[in-house]
Amino acid sequence: MTKSANQTKDKILEAANALFYRDGVRATGVDAIAARAGITKRSLYYHFRSKDDLIEAYLVSRDEPNLAAFRRWFGSSDRSLEDRLAGLFDGLKRATHHPDWRGCGFLRTAGELANMPGHPAVRAASRHKQAIESWLADEFSAAGVAEADALARRMLLLIDGAFSAMLVHHDTAYIDAAAAAARDLGAMAQAKG
The missing domain is CATH 1.10.10.60 (Homeodomain-like)
Incomplete structure (x- = not known):
């Protein structure tokens, strides 16, 4: 081209x-x-070729920048896992304060296309969420967490739940509650490891 x-x-x-x-x-x-x-x-x-291809490209273009933001918020391995999780959820909370924030574009798009599970954008959203989960599992494993995959899945549920609750309620107390649950899960996982 x-x-x-x-x-x-x-x-x-x-x-x-x-x-x-x-x-x-x-x-x-x-x-x-x-x-x-x-x-x-x-x-x-x-x-x-189609609007569907453009919708997929829209999500693909958001994948790496969003993952980079998560990595930045989570921070470096010289901090405790508790501090890193707090940083991640603080970053999520700050993002929701931006005047243009409309929730997670991946969740919103997948929700709009829920009746079309094979849509290329739904698959792109799934790949993005899997990438976040995989990245978290790698981070938790490197931090010595024994059940890193399970903890990563729980963290993804907390993140997406916080995004969804914020979209509905516009109340950051939901992100604070998710952050507290994340810290508790992280502490329990480290105690097992």
């Missing part, structure tokens, strides 16, 4: 990211994305 074609594709993805995240994937039409990107609908379809 030429530099110009890559720039156009990037503009489309940037527009899709803004509109899909803000308004949802079903409510956002390709006309609106093309208009925001400053291109024609025909050009959009040159780069993405």
Whole structure:
């Protein structure tokens, strides 16, 4: 692909990211994305075969930046596991204070497409959640937690539960409660290890 074609594709993805995240994937039409990107609908379809492909690309483009944020919040291994978990949930809490925060884009998109479990975006959301779980399992294993995989799955449930509760209630007390549960689970897991 030429530099110009890559720039156009990037503009489309940037527009899709803004509109899909803000308004949802079903409510956002390709006309609106093309208009925001400053291109024609025909050009959009040159780069993405379908809206479904664009929705998948939207989530794929969010995967590594979101995982990088989680890694940054969790911090380095020179801190205790309790401090690292506190850092992770503090980061989640700070993210919810951003005026443009609309919840987890992966959960929201999968929810909108729940009646289409084979949709490429649902698979992309699943891969993202699996990547977070796998990363957490690696971190817990490196910290000496004996049942690292089980703890990682529980942490993912706490994270996604906190995101969901925040989306519904707009009350950070739910993230604080998830953080407390995470610290308790981490302490119990380390005591077993």
